[in-house]
Amino acid sequence: MTRIAVLGSTNMDLVAYTARAPERGETVTGREFRTIPGGKGANQAVAAARAGGEVAMIGAVGDDAYGAQLRDGLEHAGVDTDLLHTAEGPSGTAHIVVDDSGSNAIVVIPGANGVVTALGPGEIAAIAAADLLLMQLELPLSAVVEGARAARSQGVRTILTPSPVQPLPDELLDHIDLLVPNEHEAAELSGQTEPHAAAQILLRQVPEVIITLGAKGSLYAARGGEPVLFAAPEVQAVDTTGAGDTFVGALAVALGEGRPVAKALAFASSAAALCVQKPGASTSMPYRSEIEADAV
Ligand code: ATP
Numbered sequence: 001m002t003r004i005a006v007l008g009s010t011n012m013d014l015v016a017y018t019a020r021a022p023e024r025g026e027t028v029t030g031r032e033f034r035t036i037p038g039g040k041g042a043n044q045a046v047a048a049a050r051a052g053g054e055v056a057m058i059g060a061v062g063d064d065a066y067g068a069q070l071r072d073g074l075e076h077a078g079v080d081t082d083l084l085h086t087a088e089g090p091s092g093t094a095h096i097v098v099d100d101s102g103s104n105a106i107v108v109i110p111g112a113n114g115v116v117t118a119l120g121p122g123e124i125a126a127i128a129a130a131d132l133l134l135m136q137l138e139l140p141l142s143a144v145v146e147g148a149r150a151a152r153s154q155g156v157r158t159i160l161t162p163s164p165v166q167p168l169p170d171e172l173l174d175h176i177d178l179l180v181p182n183e184h185e186a187a188e189l190s191g192q193t194e195p196h197a198a199a200q201i202l203l204r205q206v207p208e209v210i211i212t213l214g215a216k217g218s219l220y221a222a223r224g225g226e227p228v229l230f231a232a233p234e235v236q237a238v239d240t241t242g243a244g245d246t247f248v249g250a251l252a253v254a255l256g257e258g259r260p261v262a263k264a265l266a267f268a269s270s271a272a273a274l275c276v277q278k279p280g281a282s283t284s285m286p287y288r289s290e291i292e293a294d295a296v
Contacts (some may be wrong), residue, residue: 003207003254004053004249005156007123007147009040009138010074010160011092012066013281021099030097035066035280039072039092039113040136041165046077047249048134051271052288055254056080056126056148058119059139062113063092067112067228073282076106077142082273083126087112108138116143119150128154131256141172148175157255161248162189173205180248186211195219199227210251210265212244217269220261230265233273233294234244242281247272250291270294 018030041059049055057079060068061067063086063258070091074081084233098104110266117140119127127133133151133156135144151158152175159178165185173179174203179202186195190201195211199221211219215237221227250271254264271291279282285293 002048002053002132002253004043004045004055004132004134004252004256005058005127005151006045006048006055006134007119007127007139007144008044008134008136009092009110010037010042010057010061010070011039011094011108011111011113011138011209012040012070013094013096013114015096016097017098019100021097021105035069036280036292037070038094038244039070040138041134042070042074043282043285044134044136044161044249044252045079047242047246047271047275047285048253048280049249050285050287051077051250051253051267053249053253054080055229056130057061057084058083058116058126058279060085060087060116062087062089064114064122066091066093068124083123085112085114089115091230093139096164102143106234113139113291116140119143119146122191123147124150127151127156130156131157132157132252133162134159136163137169138164141169143173145169145172147172150170150266151175153224159248159252161244163244165189168205170205176206178210179206180206180210180212180244182212182244183214196221196227203257210219212247214240218247218265220265228262230262230269232269235273235277237276239279240276241282242277242284243272245281246275248287249285253288267291
């Protein structure tokens with residue numbers, strides 16, 4: 001079984017559904033409210049666990065009711081939460097307003113995620129024991145850099161989702177094996193809107209890149225090789241939230257099992273395509289049996 005450590009965020013998404021988002025200073029009456037476990041770290045952890053990985057989550061929740069709920073949700077998905085600390089104060093929250101056009105406006109408050117500025121011996125040991133380390137950018141950069149460096153020094157493969165996108169220091173990129181931006185993040189990081197051109201620029205700093213292209217699939221590029229476009233299965237998308245995290249979680253499991261890149265991408269693409277056919281993020285992530293039944 002692929003052992004995966006996820007160093008990342010855990011948030012409670014507080015989602016208000018409304019016909020129209022309020023203007024500044026205005027109050028509108030919405031239709032529905034939902035609390036949905038989220039955070040890119042936790043989402044990737046759940047996706048990887050469902051896809052068949054043995055997953056340890058490294059991060060923090062608050063000592064509030066959301067923290068307990070978030071921990072329970074991860075444990076229910078089979079994720080090891082021994083290294084998910086409970087910090088004093090509120091859990092991370094994302095305050096999301098979704099209007100009838102499907103557009104959203106989001107305020108993220110890091111809460112407990114923000115206290116993860118450094119790693120302890122337990123976290124370093126868990127990273128060293130893993131086959132792969134998954135990271136995103138919703139924790140303080142100092143912790144992400146430390147995690148990447150620790151993984152690399154132990155020969156643990158590192159995968160970074162550069163979201164929310166921000167300039168990436170060399171001290172981080174020097175320790176990344178595979179960068180998985182979406183189209184928008186790739187353009188922002190490379191200054192190139194065309195994915196092939198963006199990949200070529202990004203390959204100057206990391207050995208492998210996968211740019212996810214939504215319904216168009218994904219572009220894989222490695223130093224010294226020709227970029228390859230992998231099509232996504234044609235499906236009726238209902239809600240694409242969490243597609244990127246599902247893709248990365250499943251990809252990590254498949255790579256850790258030693259599948260060649262093309263097979264690993266087929267597995268990840270099937271997982272993500274199954275995710276977009278159901279509403280929600282972590283709730284719509286598929287289990288291994290569903291992915292295997294679907295993957296060609
Ligand atoms: P999100 O932020 O919605 O989680 P993202 O922007 O990080 O997603 P995308 O590039 O939109 O990432 O999607 C990731 C992967 O999910 C794609 O490479 C593709 O394999 C799959 N995917 C996304 N949208 C669709 C779709 N409409 N049909 C089939 N597959 C899809």
